[in-house]
Amino acid sequence: MQEMFNIFVRSVFVDNMVFSFFLGMCSYLAVSKTVKTSLGLGVAVTFVLLVTVPVNYLLNKYVLAPGALVWMHLSCSQVDLSFLSTIMFIAVIAAIVQMVEMVVEKFSPALYNALGIFLPLIAVNCAVLGGSLFMQERAYANIGEVTAFAFGSGLGWLLAIVGIAAIREKLRYSHIPPALKGVGITFIITGLMGIAFMSFMGIKI
Amino acid sequence: MPFSRENPITVQVLGICSCLAVTAQLKPAVVMAVSVTVVVALANLIISLIRKTIPPRIRIIVQLVVVSMLVVLVDQVLKAYLYDVSKQLSVFVGLIITNCIVMGRLEAFAMSHSPLESLCDGVGNGLGYSVILVSLGFIRELFGSGSLWGYPVCEKLGLYAAGYENNGLMVMPPMALILVGVIIWIQRSRNKDLQEK
Numbered sequence: 329m330q331e332m333f334n335i336f337v338r339s340v341f342v343d344n345m346v347f348s349f350f351l352g353m354c355s356y357l358a359v360s361k362t363v364k365t366s367l368g369l370g371v372a373v374t375f376v377l378l379v380t381v382p383v384n385y386l387l388n389k390y391v392l393a394p395g396a397l398v399w400m401h402l403s404c405s406q407v408d409l410s411f412l413s414t415i416m417f418i419a420v421i422a423a424i425v426q427m428v429e430m431v432v433e434k435f436s437p438a439l440y441n442a443l444g445i446f447l448p449l450i451a452v453n454c455a456v457l458g459g460s461l462f463m464q465e466r467a468y469a470n471i472g473e474v475t476a477f478a479f480g481s482g483l484g485w486l487l488a489i490v491g492i493a494a495i496r497e498k499l500r501y502s503h504i505p506p507a508l509k510g511v512g513i514t515f516i517i518t519g520l521m522g523i524a525f526m527s528f529m530g531i532k533i
Numbered sequence: 534m535p536f537s538r539e540n541p542i543t544v545q546v547l548g549i550c551s552c553l554a555v556t557a558q559l560k561p562a563v564v565m566a567v568s569v570t571v572v573v574a575l576a577n578l579i580i581s582l583i584r585k586t587i588p589p590r591i592r593i594i595v596q597l598v599v600v601s602m603l604v605v606l607v608d609q610v611l612k613a614y615l616y617d618v619s620k621q622l623s624v625f626v627g628l629i630i631t632n633c634i635v636m637g638r639l640e641a642f643a644m645s646h647s648p649l650e651s652l653c654d655g656v657g658n659g660l661g662y663s664v665i666l667v668s669l670g671f672i673r674e675l676f677g678s679g680s681l682w683g684y685p686v687c688e689k690l691g692l693y694a695a696g697y698e699n700n701g702l703m704v705m706p707p708m709a710l711i712l713v714g715v716i717i718w719i720q721r722s723r724n725k726d727l728q729e730k
Contacts, residue, residue, distance in 0.1 A: 349554055354549060414604060454632070458628055507719075512714050515713050518707075522710060
């Protein structure tokens with residue numbers, strides 16, 4: 329339990345998706361103009377991460393990892409399908425995003441209207457695929473830790489995009505050199521936020 | 534002119550994710566730049582060849598499959614010939630799949646142009662991406678670790694003896710963002726028409 333909490337806090341603050349790995353930057357820059365839409369996208373990304381990463385963990389553990397097919401037949405213990413992992417992960421993500429979209433549309437039209445336009449975008453968001461790839465690389469011990477990691481990194485992403493959106497809303501009223509307007513200043517502010525987040529480094533619970 | 538006026542990173546703002554994470558040193562930056570150029574060019578060519586047979590409803594899935602096939606190939610080649618660099622790049626090779634440059638060019642160009650034009654467009658965009666990637670890698674490695682391609686330049690020049698210190702912040706992730714911001718700033722103050730209102 330303590331280990332799970334540790335992973336959760338680390339993935340929100342220390343290993344933040346945006347500030348230390350630059351994942352999901354494209355939508356981060358494109359959708360961070362107002363707080364409201366960025367909150368919607370943040371919630372959607374967190375939700376999709378929370379679903380896809382544990383599913384990909386099971387897929388990796390029981391199908392793709394070296395010797396993972398042992399449960400099927402003993403002779404399969406030499407089979408190593410890990411070279412297929414990237415392509416399988418992206419297929420799972422695309423399928424799950426599609427399914428989530430249909431389920432949400434059926435059962436909660438209000439939520440669907442709020443998230444609707446963002447859901448298809450998420451399939452090609454690097455933060456989501458990155459979550460699955462990091463999960464594979466860091467070799468978490470069990471599904472609880474994986475879920476904690478997925479939820480934490482989603483929340484960290486949400487925090488980052490809502491933060492930058494709030495700053496950009498204020499920024500509209502300040503004087504910026506014309507050449508820096510828009511993308512340029514957003515990059516520099518993200519860098520400064522990243523430096524602020526670096527002060528969380530070394531947190532250990 | 535994807536080098537400057539339509540540079541994928543500074544003007545179209547695509548493919549930032551991978552661009553920043555791999556540029557702390559020159560060598561991984563160059564490897565990444567080459568891989569992305571190869572993937573964009575070939576994916577553009579393939580999609581352009583089969584563009585008339587792709588049903589529009591499922592085109593995203595088709596594009597994803599083509600791109601991820603190419604990325605798996607690149608990944609395997611890197612693992613075979615440049616194992617240490619491929620370890621350094623870790624997940625970022627896999628993340629070429631969701632690199633917005635690839636999907637963006639496929640959607641915007643390859644779906645509507647002839648194979649030869651698409652190939653050129655892919656190579657051009659890949660090179661535009663490479664220019665930024667390599668210059669970031671150059672600046673960050675030179676000032677951050679005082680070396681180039683692993684060769685200790687500053688030490689050989691005797692700068693340390695003269696009291697020079699490496700700027701440790703340069704190898705940290707946030708500095709990459711600030712540097713890109715500065716590159717955009719320089720470029721836009723020279724090309725006034727690129728400025729945002």
